[in-house]
Amino acid sequence: MKFLLALLLIPLLIIPAFAESQTLRTDKGAIDVNLSYDDIEPNVQTKINIDFLNPVTQKTQEHIDYTVSVTKDGQQVFGPIPLTHTSVGTVKIPIEFNQGEGVYKMDFEIEGILFQPLPTETVSFDITVGDAHAQTVPNNDVPPTEENGGCLIATAAYGSEMAPQIQQLRELRDNTVLSTKSGIAFMTGFNQFYYSFSPGVADFERENPVFKEMIKVGLTPMLSSLSLLNHVDIDSEQEMLGYGISIILLNIGMYVGIPAFGILKLYQFRKN
The missing domain is CATH 2.60.40.1930 (Macroglobulin (MG2) domain)
Structure with a gap:
């Protein structure tokens, strides 16, 4: 369940960034x-x-x-x-x-x-x-931890932070999500949860090409749904919350609702 929730929200967390x-x-x-x-x-x-x-x-x-x-x-x-x-x-x-x-x-x-x-x-x-x-201004940098699993799930799936999909998500996060206090609050609260397991998942992707491709396929519908935000204007906290909740519900429908409906229909077919 934890991994599924992360998949639904991972686009907002490709690159952690916090205003405070x-x-x-x-x-x-x-x-x-x-x-x-x-x-x-x-x-x-x-x-x-x-x-x-x-x-x-x-x-x-x-x-x-x-x-x-x-x-x-x-x-x-x-x-x-x-x-x-x-x-x-x-x-x-x-x-x-x-x-x-x-x-x-x-x-x-x-x-x-x-x-x-x-x-x-x-x-x-x-x-x-x-x-x-x-805001805090760093005077020394935290070295990258890609070899130790610090790379996030989507970045590991696409192989590079410069991949077009990652660039798209980065721009969405920086230009849309982080433009509102609710977006900043969400990312701040979710970061600790996300990092409790994402390094291990990213490591497993790098070690298992089949699993990596499965993650990539699984992310495709989510990327398509998030592209909808590029065609709307978000000028207030209410709009950010409204569009954000709508996108999350849409992804829940795709990743949970459709498979559950298919399983139910298969069960009914076999029962008859």
């Missing part, structure tokens, strides 16, 4: 840190969501020892907090960005994983606070 979320890897590569938050205004307390992720599986990594601090132009805004342990791998920290608008730096030091100490690893985020839509 960024994942960066520590300088020595032991852990990924995901930072996400709502719009940030100066002198208003904001909850910063922090997820520590296994760099291979992209699942939440439990039992992390860390410290965190926030500065702006060399002035301390928050922390540094004492060495802290999170057993679940996810924390929320309320921070007041009280030095006005501008770029704040949020620095992490990781000193242990799964109760095992390790040489300190660091990662830093630049956070823009002010009238512009708040």
Whole structure:
């Protein structure tokens, strides 16, 4: 059921992108840190969501020892907090960005994983606070993980991120889905679920050509249905929700309704 749901929604997730979320890897590569938050205004307390992720599986990594601090132009805004342990791998920290608008730096030091100490690893985020839509700006890149299954299902099926089908879906996502808050919220909430299994599926595609072709055939009706969005104007949240729900229902009909109807008719035929 999980895999079927992902197939119905995979076009929106070909390339994860979040207006208010960024994942960066520590300088020595032991852990990924995901930072996400709502719009940030100066002198208003904001909850910063922090997820520590296994760099291979992209699942939440439990039992992390860390410290965190926030500065702006060399002035301390928050922390540094004492060495802290999170057993679940996810924390929320309320921070007041009280030095006005501008770029704040949020620095992490990781000193242990799964109760095992390790040489300190660091990662830093630049956070823009002010009238512009708040966003994180990476100052180091997470290396591609294609060999470890980081490539998504559709990209693995078509063999390259430059395939026409992937380009079509990328443009749809960037120009249509991410143009609304509801689209951004959907992708943000679904990403964790999607990455819980997609690396394994993508790996299996690369190892099994028959399975890869089955996925490619299975994606074809969905690509056709999504092309309908290229012929409509989406100018509001209501229109985005309306068209989005309609496309999802259409795909449910194609992938679930039609096969179920065929099985029912076959059962009735054999019974008679």
